[in-house]
Amino acid sequence: MAESAYAAAADYAALYPGDEAPTPAELAAVSRRIDALTFGRIPAAGGFEALSDFRKALVREAACRLLRFVRENADALGAGVSAYAIDGVSLRFGLGPGTCVRGGVALPGEVKSLLDLTGLTDRTLGEIP
Numbered sequence: 001m002a003e004s005a006y007a008a009a010a011d012y013a014a015l016y017p018g019d020e021a022p023t024p025a026e027l028a029a030v031s032r033r034i035d036a037l038t039f040g041r042i043p044a045a046g047g048f049e050a051l052s053d054f055r056k057a058l059v060r061e062a063a064c065r066l067l068r069f070v071r072e073n074a075d076a077l078g079a080g081v082s083a084y085a086i087d088g089v090s091l092r093f094g095l096g097p098g099t100c101v102r103g104g105v106a107l108p109g110e111v112k113s114l115l116d117l118t119g120l121t122d123r124t125l126g127e128i129p
Contacts, residue, residue: 006031006048007063015064022067030067034059036103038120055118062114069108 005027012022035042042048048056098109102121115121 004028004031004048005063006034006042007060007067011060012064012067015061016068019068026067026071027063030063030070033066033070033105033107034063034115036105037107037115038118039103039123041120051118055120058114058118059120062111065114066107066111069106069111073106 005024007027007030009021009027012019012027042051042059045051048059051059099106100109100112101107102112112121
């Protein structure tokens with residue numbers, strides 16, 4: 001869906017100085033996740049550049065924060081077990097509180113809040129105003 005990444009390596013470095021610079025593949029992958037979370041509305045509206053400056057800033061920050069979340073939680077996101085119990089002993093792999101899953105994409109609450117501010121995650125929205 002995403003024709004180009006919604007954030008650049010420089011955007012990530014400004015938010016997280018000292019972290020390893022993201023690759024173009026990582027930025028493209030996180031942009032596809034943003035598209036899934038926004039129901040493909042960004043490409044449908046004419047792409048990232050067609051968004052207002054306010055929405056661009058929010059989507060850019062959300063992409064950077066989501067990328068960091070994905071990097072930090074790669075093991076948990078790839079774990080196949082969510083919960084397992086036998087004879088009174090339980091085991092659970094997964095993400096902690098403040099994390100949600102929307103459309104098959106795990107994300108922290110701060111990213112959800114940023115995307116919700118854009119209005120692009122509203123299921124009742126027909127077209128982007």
